Amino acid sequence: MTRSSAGKLLRKPGDPQRATFLELFFDLAFVYVLTQLGRVLSQDLTWRGAFHTLVLLLAVWWVWCSTATVPDRFDPRRPTIQLLVIATLVGSLLMAVALPEAFGAHSLVFAGAYVTVQVGRSIGLLIALRGHELQRGALRVVIWFCVSAVPWIAGALVHGTAQEALWVLAVAIDYLAGKLRYLTPGLGRSPPSELPSAxxxxxxxxxxxxxxxxxxxxxxxxxxxxxxxxxxxxxxxxxxxxxxxxxxxxxxxxxxxxxxxxxxxxxxxxxxxxxxxxxxxxxxxxxxxxxxxxxxxxxxxxxxxxxxxxxxxxxxxxxxxxxxxxxxxxxxxxxxxxxxxxxxxxxxxxxxxxxxxxxxxxxxxxxxxxxxxxxxxxxxxxxxxxxxxxxxx
The missing domain is CATH 1.20.1410 (I/LWEQ domain)
Incomplete structure (x- = not known):
């Protein structure tokens, strides 16, 4: 994609700031996501159950936040952006189905869906922005999500305290990345102009x-x-x-x-x-x-x-x-x-x-x-x- 065609993906300064039907459609998946989170807690009314619910809430919230900022920066009327958001919706539903057993039999399904959603959406933007100055920002995000993917997948392959520790580490990496504005060696951190601000x-x-x-x-x-x-x-x-x-x-x-x-x-x-x-x-x-x-x-x-x-x-x-x-x-x-x-x-x-x-x-x-x-x-x-x-x- 050339620099000019990549630039067409961006919102124009005069574009309406209201949320679009695409974003409302994406949000529908999270009615089910939140219902499933409630099931996680209601099935285990203990401190450990509350801890599991918190970790999973942080994960699904970061999926929503990471996706919600895409239409803030990019034009949601473009097919490329629509495809990325809808693909994330499908992945979010797969995560939701796995939520009640995310710390059990479906741990690999949940972690795999999470990593696929976060890394896949970021790589999609990286490719779409080829030749544009914002591609560096997309590369920073890809690198950080690839780093957090390691404890997510590793945690899904073990059980008990080891899984909990690895998934806490994964969540911490994801949130630290946002806090540090995706600071990456050799690439720096995302400037304020690249952050959502509409x-x-x-x-x-x-x-x-x-x-x-x-x-x-x-x-x-x-x-x-x-x-x-x-x-x-x-x-x-x-x-x-x-x-x-x-x-x-x-x-x-x-x-x-x-x-x-x-x-x-x-x-x-x-x-x-x-x-x-x-x-x-x-x-x-x-x-x-x-x-x-x-x-x-x-x-x-x-x-x-x-x-x-x-x-x-x-x-x-x-x-x-x-x-x-x-x-x-x-x-x-x-x-x-x-x-x-x-x-x-x-x-x-x-x-x-x-x-x-x-x-x-x-x-x-x-x-x-x-x-x-x-x-x-x-x-x-x-x-x-x-x-x-x-x-x-």
């Missing part, structure tokens, strides 16, 4: 993935409720889970979610702020995945025994969400509203008491804390002019 596009992609996560929570709640009858306690548990979903959406979107595009655009370093927002969304999405598992378990057994692991799941989902939301608010406004840490403290204080009551009571208590935060947000905004974004730095 504010409206980045913010919209953040919101879309978070909505996908909420959709997974609704799907899990409705599927669990629909499979076991309309007993009063199950119906109550279902309604509480839907109320919690609505409250999470309301807390997320209020001001920070609405103004994230302006915050990124007005930042001195849009790429760095966009990366901070990505990490904040990772924590929030983790919270929604955990909350969905909690909703599933409560709807299935609303009056069951309050096992410590179950209570940790029910309250831990909102805790993770509020922690990530606090970070996101700081990214947009350089401060955190007082009701966020108060909500976190309230959930922590409720934990010992919830070990003495049925799971449905714990779910109601968690929803009540979220409702208090949503009401506080609304009361604080009443009669005041809308706050403008003021990102840090």
């Amino acid at each position: 504010a409206e596009h980045l913010a919209e992609r953040h919101r879309q993935f978070f909505i996908i996560a909420l959709g997974e929570m609704i799907l899990v709640s409705a599927s669990t409720f629909g499979g076991g009858g309309f007993a009063p306690d199950r119906t109550t548990a279902f309604l509480v889970s839907i109320a919690a979903t609505v409250l999470i959406w309301r807390i997320y979107i209020y001001r920070a979610g609405e103004l994230s595009a302006s915050a990124i655009a007005n930042s001195r370093d849009p790429a760095r702020l966009g990366l901070s927002a990505f990490y904040a969304h990772l924590v929030m999405v983790a919270g929604v995945v955990v909350a969905a598992v909690g909703a599933e378990l409560v709807i299935a057994h609303p009056a069951g025994r309050p096992e410590p692991a179950l209570i940790a799941i029910i309250l831990g989902g909102p805790v993770l969400f509020l922690a990530g939301r606090s970070r996101f608010e700081y990214v947009v406004f350089s401060r955190v509203s007082w009701d966020r840490p108060i909500g976190l403290l309230a959930l922590a204080a409720l934990t010992p008491l919830m070990l003495l009551v049925p799971p449905i009571v714990a779910a109601v208590a968690a929803a009540a804390v979220l409702a208090g935060i949503a009401i506080s947000d609304a009361a604080r905004a009443r009669g005041r002019p809308p706050e403008s974004p003021s990102p840090p730095g």
